[in-house]
Amino acid sequence: MLKQVTKQLALQGVRSFSVSQQNNYRVTVCGASGGIGQPLSLLLKQNPLVTDLALYDIVHTPGVAADLSHIDTKSKTTGYMGADQLGDALKCSDVVVIPAGVPRKPGMTRDDLFNVNAGIIKDIANSIAKNCPKAMIAIITNPVNTCVPIAAEILKKAGVHDPKRLFGVSTLDVVRARAFIGHALGVDPQTVQIPVIGGHSGVTILPVLSQTQPQYKGNQDAIEKLTVRIQEAGTEVVKAKAGAGSATLSMAYAGARFAGSLLKALNGDKNVVECSYVQSTVTEATYFATPLLLGKNGIQENMGLPKLNDYEKKLLEAAIPELKKNIQKGIDFAKA
Ligand SMILES: NC(=O)C1=CN([C@@H]2O[C@H](COP(=O)(O)OP(=O)(O)OC[C@H]3O[C@@H](n4cnc5c(N)ncnc54)[C@H](O)[C@@H]3O)[C@@H](O)[C@H]2O)C=CC1
Ligand SMILES: O=C([O-])CC(=O)C(=O)O
Numbered sequence: 001m002l003k004q005v006t007k008q009l010a011l012q013g014v015r016s017f018s019v020s021q022q023n024n025y026r027v028t029v030c031g032a033s034g035g036i037g038q039p040l041s042l043l044l045k046q047n048p049l050v051t052d053l054a055l056y057d058i059v060h061t062p063g064v065a066a067d068l069s070h071i072d073t074k075s076k077t078t079g080y081m082g083a084d085q086l087g088d089a090l091k092c093s094d095v096v097v098i099p100a101g102v103p104r105k106p107g108m109t110r111d112d113l114f115n116v117n118a119g120i121i122k123d124i125a126n127s128i129a130k131n132c133p134k135a136m137i138a139i140i141t142n143p144v145n146t147c148v149p150i151a152a153e154i155l156k157k158a159g160v161h162d163p164k165r166l167f168g169v170s171t172l173d174v175v176r177a178r179a180f181i182g183h184a185l186g187v188d189p190q191t192v193q194i195p196v197i198g199g200h201s202g203v204t205i206l207p208v209l210s211q212t213q214p215q216y217k218g219n220q221d222a223i224e225k226l227t228v229r230i231q232e233a234g235t236e237v238v239k240a241k242a243g244a245g246s247a248t249l250s251m252a253y254a255g256a257r258f259a260g261s262l263l264k265a266l267n268g269d270k271n272v273v274e275c276s277y278v279q280s281t282v283t284e285a286t287y288f289a290t291p292l293l294l295g296k297n298g299i300q301e302n303m304g305l306p307k308l309n310d311y312e313k314k315l316l317e318a319a320i321p322e323l324k325k326n327i328q329k330g331i332d333f334a335k336a
Contacts, residue, residue, distance in 0.1 A: 023267055026052035027259065028093040028132075030086075030124050031100025032079075033060035035248035036140060036255065040099060043256035045071050049263040056080045056089035057100070086124070090131040094266060097169075097259050098124055099140040103246040104238050110143040110201045111326070117141050118150055118333050125151040129158035136262045136298055137166050140255055144168040144200040145326035146333075148277055148287055153334030164298035167262075168277030170200045170289045172247065172254040176233045177207045180226060181216055195306045196230070196275055197289050199326065204319045205231045210309045223311065265294035273303070283316070285323040 027044055031037045032055035044050055045068050053068070053075045055061045065079030080089035090096060101117035104110065121141055128137060133155075139147050148168040155161035173196040182189025193213040198206035207230045209216050209223055218226065229236070237247040258274060265272040272294040280288035282304050293301040308316060 023049045024051040025049050025094040025263055025266060026054065026092055027095045027097065027263070028054040028056060028089050028135075030056045030089070030096065030098045031141070033057035033064050034099060035103065035245050036099035036251045038064060039249055039252035040097065040255045040259075041068055041077075042071075043252060044097075044259060045073055045075055045077060047256070047260055047263065048074070049260070049267055050075045053077045054080060054089045054093065056086060058082055083123070086127045087131050090127055090135075093132040093135045095136045095138065095259055095262050096124075096128055096132065097138045097140065097255055099251070099255065100124065101141040103248075104142070104234075105243055105245075106239055108238075110234070111146070111329075113142050114146060114329065114333075117143070117147060118330070121147045121150050122154055122334065125154035126158070129155055129160045133158070133160035134162075135165065136266070138169050138255070138258055138262065139167065140169045140251065142200070143326060144170065144277055145204060145287070145323060146330035149327045149330030150334045152279060153331055157334075162298065163279035166278065167258070167298075168200060168287070168289070169255055169258050170196065170205075170275060170277045171258040172251050173200060173205050173207070173230060173233075174275055175250060175254045175257070177230050180229060180233075181209075181212055184218070184226070185214060185216065187214060195291050197291075197305065198316070198319045199277055199285075199287070199289060199323050201234075201326070202231055202322070203315070204323050204326070206312065206315050206319055207231075208306045208308060208312055210312060211306045220311070227315070261294060262298075265298075265300075266296055268296065270295070278302070283320060285320050285327060287327050288323065 027050050029041050032041050055065045061079035061081045065077045069077040101120045141147050177194045178189045178192040182192045195208045198204045261272045261274045273291050275289050275291050277289040282288050291303040292299050
């Protein structure tokens with residue numbers, strides 16, 4: 001009889017899961033009701049490594065959680081709403097993904113979001129320090145270049161800072177570069193490899209086109225145009241959305257990919273490499289995105305600067321002062 005029922009469930013597409021599997025992680029999304037938060041949570045609900053999906057926001061999470069909880073994947077989805085429930089949302093989380101905060105409108109820079117978003121990151125980081133100090137933390141909220149140093153300073157104050165576990169999500173820059181290059185070369189974007197280093201705004205975004213696989217063969221003019229397009233791709237979306245926000249769907253895809261990579265590495269996969277904005281000694285900027293080998297404890301190895309040609313070295317020179325300014329702003333805010 002039991003055999004029959006199991007077979008029937010299998011035919012209906014219902015999978016059974018062994019309790020002995022290692023792949024049981026709790027992921028918290030902070031800002032889960034937003035333009036990024038909802039599709040990101042939908043994608044995470046489909047990740048087989050997630051057993052417990054905690055959705056936190058200051059609005060609407062009971063509805064978002066109820067909706068997602070009807071999807072036939074194994075993870076349990078729970079909604080937490082309002083500052084009183086932030087601690088419970090974070091408690092025992094393995095991975096915290098943060099797309100909480102306001103997005104840009106046309107004419108704004110990412111730095112213009114600082115006044116509102118810095119305080120949001122500060123509050124969430126304080127609660128992470130108390131409730132899940134060992135979690136991997138992935139910050140999507142802009143300005144990423146400044147929000148990551150803010151979170152680091154808050155975690156330092158609480159005595160729980162581990163730079164190997166704190167990440168600024170710059171994956172969308174890689175995703176975009178792969179899309180643009182794949183279409184330009186007429187190849188599947190999924191087969192394109194390219195490091196995008198530096199930070200996540202304007203001139204701090206440094207796509208290393210000389211290291212693209214398969215090779216990008218454009219002339220210098222084409223290379224410069226493509227570089228600027230990747231650097232300004234966020235603004236391209238902000239303009240196209242004409243006041244209705246910034247990239248949400250592509251960011252949800254990128255955020256789910258990055259969180260998925262953290263989970264794979266936690267689960268013992270030894271070949272997970274992602275570019276991400278982290279504490280760094282690779283350049284003069286104390287936070288900098290480079291390719292990272294991820295492991296069970298976060299960054300296993302910073303793979304350092306890829307080989308740069310003369311044009312890319314100039315881009316790096318332009319990025320460093322801007323990054324240093326963005327980083328100092330975050331440190332000053334957190335110390336004040
Ligand atoms: N790193 C990246 O590549 C990218 C970053 N972003 C950034 O992501 C952030 C979110 O963007 P969207 O989802 O489009 O904005 P949104 O306004 O649609 O959603 C933000 C969500 O955050 C929530 N929120 C506000 N204060 C909160 C708090 N204290 N605690 C928890 N949740 C809170 C809001 O209620 C809302 O549901 C923005 O700062 C945006 O600039 C956007 C695209 C790409
Ligand atoms: O441009 C923005 O404000 C949002 C963002 O970071 C991106 O799309 O890369």
